[in-house]
Structure formats: C-alpha cells, structure tokens
Amino acid sequence: xxxxxxxxxxxxxxxxxxxxxxxxxxxxxxxxxxxxxxxxxxxxxxxxxxxxxxxxxxxxxxxxxxxxxxxxxxxxxxxxxxxxxxxxxxxxxxxxxxxxxxxxxxxxxxxxxxxxxxxxxxxxxxxxxxxxxxxxxxxxxxxxxxxxxxxxxxxxxxxxxxxxxxxxxxxxxxxxxxxxxxxxxxxxxxxxxxxxxxxxxxxxxxxxxxxxxxxxxxxxxxxxxxxxxxxxxxxxxxxxxxxxxxxxxxxxxxxxxxxxxxxxxxxxxxxxxxxxxxxxxxxxxxxxxxxxxxxxxxxxxxxxxxxxxxxxxxxxxxxxxxxxxxxxxxxxxxxxxxxxxxxxxxxxxxxxxxxxxxxxxxxxxxxxxxxxxxxxxxxxxxxxxxxxxxxxxxxxxxxxxxxxxxxxxxxxxxxxxxxxxx
RNA sequence: CGGAGCGUGGUGUAACGGCUAACAUUUCUGUUUUGGGAACAGAAGACUCCGGGUUCGAAUCCCGGCGCUCCGACCA
Numbered sequence: 001x002x003x004x005x006x007x008x009x010x011x012x013x014x015x016x017x018x019x020x021x022x023x024x025x026x027x028x029x030x031x032x033x034x035x036x037x038x039x040x041x042x043x044x045x046x047x048x049x050x051x052x053x054x055x056x057x058x059x060x061x062x063x064x065x066x067x068x069x070x071x072x073x074x075x076x077x078x079x080x081x082x083x084x085x086x087x088x089x090x091x092x093x094x095x096x097x098x099x100x101x102x103x104x105x106x107x108x109x110x111x112x113x114x115x116x117x118x119x120x121x122x123x124x125x126x127x128x129x130x131x132x133x134x135x136x137x138x139x140x141x142x143x144x145x146x147x148x149x150x151x152x153x154x155x156x157x158x159x160x161x162x163x164x165x166x167x168x169x170x171x172x173x174x175x176x177x178x179x180x181x182x183x184x185x186x187x188x189x190x191x192x193x194x195x196x197x198x199x200x201x202x203x204x205x206x207x208x209x210x211x212x213x214x215x216x217x218x219x220x221x222x223x224x225x226x227x228x229x230x231x232x233x234x235x236x237x238x239x240x241x242x243x244x245x246x247x248x249x250x251x252x253x254x255x256x257x258x259x260x261x262x263x264x265x266x267x268x269x270x271x272x273x274x275x276x277x278x279x280x281x282x283x284x285x286x287x288x289x290x291x292x293x294x295x296x297x298x299x300x301x302x303x304x305x306x307x308x309x310x311x312x313x314x315x316x317x318x319x320x321x322x323x324x325x326x327x328x329x330x331x332x333x334x335x336x337x338x339x340x341x342x343x344x345x346x347x348x349x350x351x352x353x354x355x356x357x358x359x360x361x362x363x364x365x366x367x368x369x370x371x372x373x374x375x376x377x378x379x380x381x382x383x384x385x386x387x388x389x390x391x392x393x394x395x396x397x398x399x400x401x402x403x404x405x406x407x408x409x410x411x412x413x414x415x416x417x418x419x420x421x422x
Numbered sequence: 423c424g425g426a427g428c429g430u431g432g433u434g435u436a437a438c439g440g441c442u443a444a445c446a447u448u449u450c451u452g453u454u455u456u457g458g459g460a461a462c463a464g465a466a467g468a469c470u471c472c473g474g475g476u477u478c479g480a481a482u483c484c485c486g487g488c489g490c491u492c493c494g495a496c497c498a
Contacts, residue, residue: 014459015433015434015447015448016433016434016447016448017433017434018433019433019434019490020428020429020433020434020435021428021429021489021490021491022490022491023491023492040490041491089498095498096496096498097496097497097498113498116498145498147496148423148495148496148497149423149495149496149497151492207498269498335456335457336456374455374460375456375457375458375460376456376457376458376459376460377458377460378457378458378459379458380458381459383458392457394456396457397457404457
C-alpha cells in the first residue's frame, strides 16, 4: 500500500452536503468525505480513501484468520447451477436473493451469494483421508445478493465484499475446538478495528446441526436487529430465539437483559454434514469407513464493518477513524504563506515539506495537505476525513520552532518542537 | 414484494398553470487574503428523470415507465 499522498494529487474532493437521498449517517459521511461513490441503490464503489480503510479492515481479518490456520484462496463469483441443485438451493423459492445469468449457449449460471456449495465440491478433489483433515479455507470475495430492499447506506448492499471461512473437520470434537478458536478470532477482529466494546457475541438460531449459531452484533441505532444484551456476561440473545429454554441454557434471567438495536457484523455457524452429505464430501477414517466431513462457516462483511465504524466513530464534524483502520495515520496541514515574494523561500512550506519527508522516511502513512486552500477549508476537510492525528504547520507555529499536533478524537492539542521530528 | 414520499445546473434548495427557471454552494479568471469552509469583481454550468396527455401556455395538473429514500415483510 502506498504510504504517502499529497492531497493536491488526491482526485476525490469533500463536499459540504450529502446527496439528499442518502439518509444513513454512514453513507452521508463516507460520501461527503470522498470514501465511497454510489452507483445504484445498494451498490457502491470504493474510492482511494475508502479502499485504504477497507484494506486495513481486510488486513486485520486476514491476520486473525491466518492465526487460526486459515488458508486464503479465491473462488469464482460465477457458479455452476448443478452443484447448487444438489444442495437444493438453486430454486428461487429456497434462496430468493439469486442473481442468475446465462452463457451464450444457454447454460444457466448463478452469481455467488455464498460459497458453501462450490468449496465443498472443490474440496472433494483434495480431501480423501482423515489425514487430510482438518482444513480451513477462506477468501475475501464479492458476493451478489438480489436484496428486495437495499438499505442503510453500505450496511445492506446487493454487491459487497465478504470474508468467508469454511472449516472441514473429521469429528465433532475437532469441529468444536476450531469453532471456539474462530469465535475468539472474531472477538479479536472487532476489538482491533475499534468496535470491540460495543460488539456482543449473540446467540441465534442454529439450524439443523446445532442448537445455536453465533452472531457478532454491534450496538448502534443504525442496526436492523433487536438483541437482548446481558451486560454482566457480555453476551446477547437475538430476539428471534429469546425464550425460557435459551435463558436456562445461558444461565441468565430475563430481568437482566436489555433490549438494544444492533447490526450484525459477523456470524459463525455449524453446518454439520448438510453440505458434505448433499455434495458427497466424505473421507476415509482410521477404521476404513467413509464418513461425511463436518463443516462450519464463518463470515464477516468488511464493508458493513466499515459502515458500522462510521456510524459509531463520528461526530457532527465528520469521521473519527480508529488508528487501526484509518486511511492514513497522520494528516499534515501546511497553512502556507502566499505572500512569500519571488526569490524568498516560503518558510512554512519548507518546514512542512521537511516534516513530510521525515514521516515518509519513517514509513508513517501520511496525507499531506499541500493545497492552496484557506485554513478553514483545510481544517473542515481534515475533521471530515477523520484521520486520527493532525499536524499543522503555520507561520504562527514555526515562529516558536513548533508544530501543532491535534488528536481528532479528544481534540487535545499539543505543541511539538520541530527538532523532535526525526 | 406491500405501503408512503420524492425526482429542477456537479451538490443543496426555490419558483400561483404565465417574463429569459431563481438562490446558495461548486468550477473557472482576476484582485486581495491566510488559524475554522474569507472578501470583491467577472464568467461557466439545466431539453426541470423518461414517454405520453390536458391546456393558448406545464417544473407545476393527469396517465404510464424508470430511479431514489423511508416503513413493513424478507435477510442462506
């Protein structure tokens, strides 16, 4: 990733007002700051700043997935309908979010909404023996879902990036052990991207093979889900499964639960042998018998995570990125003095250029506002874009041999000696 | 997919069925200015979403389409 950028070269611009048909805070701020561009309802392009943040989120997820033994691959978006027919999910009645298309010769294809079928089928080429298990594969892939109603800015899109990991295990114990590791990895991800405090492991319906699945729900008014939070245990229950049995299982009482709105930023799911049965993914066990592989799926939408961060980490002036996902670590602003006459060096620009060069040399990701714009405009843009640390170089500061450092989140200002920049 | 609302320069808004579609912002030129989206002067930018209809006359009224937003349903 490119570490440095002069703002005069950045082709995107900020805007004072959000388009009137964007109501959600995440889309309003991200569009105004030049992170995303709306193409259609539920379909957004990612611009340079937005892509940088997206890649930061992706990078964190990748590290956590690698840490639990995930192996990254990339499956195709165009998918063969026959493997979907085997699981019974080709039908529009079963899966109503399909985008389907055809080849010139009439062959029907589907644009992947998810990849259980395809990966299960693929794994048949590689999983033969208990010695081949466990296996953990994941990808970052664009999913296509024909949502009847896209909404909430980038929170529910028709085309969106998703990290999906699938686990293949030889028995229930092996599966469960990995499932727990994955759960912890997810906790790590949300913590690292800056929304850990507001994110709850939420018990949700489990389907055929386990009593519960686990959603990761982040509290925000922009959310679509209603969950019941148990503050003491830092867990929650999805409204859909809240009943006496669940309360008993979790050892909690209804009185301790608080109803909150939340957005689902990830979920993990025990698939059991649903897909390995359907697509005949079996392995030869130690005793010589064929057994179906036990599977799990684990999903996170980096775009939705980004939208969630934008909802939570922002104020009336704009975005406030956590350091770990900010498009740049530092925003350097030069309030240069244009009065500088020909032949007389512009001291402010000179100092700012030097500081910029030092940051670049140190490998700090920096956006340098070298534009010919007024102070107010630069400050407003800086607040809107939301880079965590802002440095200002001006006549006033260099008169004392200093540079001003301001924390976007706390607003705390500190003067730093120019000679301290190494 | 049911319900509601809305489509006017790049963006945000205005305009009784009646003048050359107005204002702000934006962009460009020049002067001036540099610590919170400065000031002045000049300029650019619109078949008022599309297609029909009513009318002497439509941004405005009617019909159809498309698009967008919100509520609900849905969310492997």
